[in-house]
Amino acid sequence: xxxxxxxxxxxxxxxxxxxxxxxxxxxxxxxxxxxxxxxxxxxxxxxxxxxxxxxxxxxxxxxxxxxxxxxxxxxxxxxxxxxxxxxxxxxxxxxxxxxxxxxxxxxxxxxxxxxxxxxxxxxxxxxxxxxxxxxxxxxxxxxxxxxxxxxxxxxxxxxxxxxxxxxxxxxxxxxxxxxxxxxxxxxxxxxxxxxxxxxxxxxxxxxxxxxxxxxxxxxxxxxxxxxxxxxxxxxxxxxxxxxxxxxxxxxxxxxxxxxxxxxxxxxxxxxxxxxxxxxxxxxxxxxxxxxxxxxxxxxxxxxxxxxxxxxxxxxxxxxxxxxxxxxxxxxxxxxxxxxxxxxxxxxxxxxxxxxxxxxxxxxxxxxxxxxxxxxxxxxxxxxxxxxxxxxxxxxx
Numbered sequence: 570x571x572x573x574x575x576x577x578x579x580x581x582x583x584x585x586x587x588x589x590x591x592x593x594x595x596x597x598x599x600x601x602x603x604x605x606x607x608x609x610x611x612x613x614x615x616x617x618x619x620x621x622x623x624x625x626x627x628x629x630x631x632x633x634x635x636x637x638x639x640x641x642x643x644x645x646x647x648x649x650x651x652x653x654x655x656x657x658x659x660x661x662x663x664x665x666x667x668x669x670x671x672x673x674x675x676x677x678x679x680x681x682x683x684x685x686x687x688x689x690x691x692x693x694x695x696x697x698x699x700x701x702x703x704x705x706x707x708x709x710x711x712x713x714x715x716x717x718x719x720x721x722x723x724x725x726x727x728x729x730x731x732x733x734x735x736x737x738x739x740x741x742x743x744x745x746x747x748x749x750x751x752x753x754x755x756x757x758x759x760x761x762x763x764x765x766x767x768x769x770x771x772x773x774x775x776x777x778x779x780x781x782x783x784x785x786x787x788x789x790x791x792x793x794x795x796x797x798x799x800x801x802x803x804x805x806x807x808x809x810x811x812x813x814x815x816x817x818x819x820x821x822x823x824x825x826x827x828x829x830x831x832x833x834x835x836x837x838x839x840x841x842x843x844x845x846x847x848x849x850x851x852x853x854x855x856x857x858x859x860x861x862x863x864x865x866x867x868x869x870x871x872x873x874x875x876x877x878x879x880x881x882x883x884x885x886x887x888x889x890x891x892x893x894x895x896x897x898x899x900x901x902x903x904x905x906x907x908x909x910x911x912x913x914x915x916x917x918x919x920x921x922x923x924x925x926x927x928x929x930x931x932x933x934x935x936x937x938x939x940x941x942x943x944x945x946x947x948x949x950x951x952x953x954x955x956x957x958x959x960x961x962x963x964x965x
Contacts (some may be wrong), residue, residue, distance in 0.1 A: 578839045580642055580874075583847055584609045587867040594868075597875065604878045605871075607638035617955035621938075623851075625945025631953065632937070639885075640878055642835040649830035653822055656716075659892070659901055660928055663912055664738035664814030665821045666756040668715075670695040670766055671731040671808040675798060679732055679774075682784040686777055686881040688719055688730065693731050694769035696889040702757050702765060703740060709757065711740030711749035714891025714900070716825075719879075722833040724851035726873035733828045735821065738814055740891060743906065748907040759809045767807040771799060829886060833877040842867065 575808040588605050597605075610616055618633035635644050640703050672680070672691060680687040715736045723729035739750040750755075777783040778795060789795045811888060814823050840848040840862060847870040853861050865873070879885060891900040930936040 579836045580834065580839065581608050581613075582604060582840070583609055583842050583867060583870065584772040586842065587845075587871060590769075591868060591871045595872070598878070598880075600881045601875045601878045603881075604638055604640045604875070605619055607636035608641050611638070611641050611643055614953070614956050618953045620950040620953055621947035622950050623943060623945040623947055624814055625941035626940060626943045628940055628942050629950075630940065630947055633953075639830075640832050645830040645832060649826060652829060656825065657822055659897065660821060661737050661901070662908060663750065664753065664816075666736045666738055666751075666814055667812040667824065668699065668734040668756070668759075668762070669731055669810040669812075670698075670734065671729070671810075672770070673802060673805055673807065674729075675802060675805075676730070677728045678786045678788070680728065680784065681876070682786060683777075685883055686782065688721075688879070688883065690770060690773045690777070691730060691732055692717060692719070692887055694766055694773060695734065696887070697769055698762050698766040699734065699736065699757070700890055702761055704743075708761075709740065709749060709751055711742055712890055713737065713740035714893070714897075715889050716892055717887050717889065718828050720828070720831070721877045721879075722742050724854070726833055726870070726876070728876050731945065735825060737891070740869055741900070741907075748904060754813050758812055759811050762811075763807050763809040766809060767803070767805075770807070771802055771841075775799065833874055871902035 584605055588609055592602065592605065612618075612635055614633060616634040616636065618631055621630045621632065622628070623630070627751040637644050639645070658954060670691065670696045672687075676687065696715065699715055700713065703709045703711055713736060715734050718733045718735075719730070720733060721728060721730045736756065738753075739748055742749050743745075774783070785795060787895060789798060815824050830900075832850060842848075845867050846864050847867050848862055848864040849870075850860055851863055853859050888894055888897065889899070891904065908948075926937050930938075939945065940947055
C-alpha cells in the first residue's frame, strides 16, 4: 500500500498534459525549458525517491524527491520558512514600510527581450532612489536599509514587473552616532521617489541602448522610434506606492511571507483543466478585490506562466544599505545599540541542521516519519532510482 495525498489539480498536471506540444511549437529559453521539465517531474518517479515501511502495519510509503526549482509551487514553502527565520533575527524594533515600484506597461516589450538587464535596472533604480532621498537632510537625512523582492506578474499572469521593498522606518545618521527615526506613519514623499526613480531608470535605459546592450523589438528598431518611446516615458508618472507601517516585527515577518518565495501562480488557484482549457482564480483589484475565475487556452496559460521564469542565476531577493550582505551584522548591531535594544547573544551552533522532516513537523504538526494509516514509525527501506515516465496526464 502506498499512501499519497495531492491537490485535485496541480500546475505539474497541466504541464504534463500540454507541455510537450508547447515545446514543439515554441522557441523557449533554456531557463524556461528547464522550469517546464522540473515542474513536470517534481516529486515523481522521474527524480527517484525513498521507500519507507511502517513497523506496525507493514504499509509502505514512497516519498519522491523534489525538483527544487524556484518557480515550482510545491518547492517553496520550506525554503521560505528557513529564510524567514533567518530574517527574524535581523528585525529592528521600529516601524517597517512597504514601498512598491512599478514599471509602465510600455516597458514590457523591452523586458521580454532583455529580462536580465531590465530587471537589474529596476533593482538599481528603485534602491538608489530610496537610498538617495532618505540620505537627503530635507527628508530623512539618514542611511537606511531595505530588502527588495522582484515580482513580474499580475493576478491574470500578464507581464507586470514591480519591486516590493520592505524598509525600516529610520536609519543611521551620517556620523553613525544616532538613530534617525522617520515620522510614525510617513516615510518618504512618493512623488519625489517617483520622479527620481523614473529619471534613473530611463537614464539607465538610454545608457544600455547607447552601449548597444539592449535588444529592441522591431517596432523600436529605428532610432527615432526609441527616442519617441523615451519621450513618452519621460512624460509619464512611474507608479510608486508606499503603505503605512505594519506594526510589530511579527507582522512584518507575516507580511514578508506573502512575497519572498511566491511564484506566478500556486496550485491552490487552479480550478480545472479540461478540453484544452485551464481555469484559475484571480483577484480583481478593479472590482473591489473580488475573487473571480478566468479561463484560458492551455497554450496561452503556459505562455503566460513562462513569461515569469527568470534568467538562470538571477537573484530576485536583494539587500541594500544597512541590510546589504557585506556589512549587515555590524550595522544592525550598531542600530540596536543606538535604539537601546540589547543584542541577543549568538545562539550556539546546532549539532546538525534541522531536517526537512523536523521542520515540516514543527510547522504543520504532521510528522512525515509516521505512517498515515496507523501513526506507526516509518523506517527507511531503500532508495528508489529515477525512472522515466510518460508526461501526459498525472504522474505515477
